Amino acid sequence: MCESTIYLLKGSDKTVVMAEAARVFGEGSKVTCINAIGERTIVDDAEIVEANLTRHEILLRRREG
Numbered sequence: 189m190c191e192s193t194i195y196l197l198k199g200s201d202k203t204v205v206m207a208e209a210a211r212v213f214g215e216g217s218k219v220t221c222i223n224a225i226g227e228r229t230i231v232d233d234a235e236i237v238e239a240n241l242t243r244h245e246i247l248l249r250r251r252e253g
Contacts, residue, residue: 191207196249234251
């Protein structure tokens with residue numbers, strides 16, 4: 189499958205937000221992650237930093253300001 193793990197960065201630490209996410213999108217100041225069965229996780233005050241699809245990982249961080 190081509191799902192990715194979504195991580196939230198804090199300094200040099202990575203915390204898993206969602207494993208096996210099938211869809212991720214930013215909307216205003218939040219990022220929505222959805223898995224293959226439709227479960228959603230919303231991360232407020234966040235932005236997408238990097239999507240590395242060969243490693244199946246997407247990195248988020250808290251928005252500044």
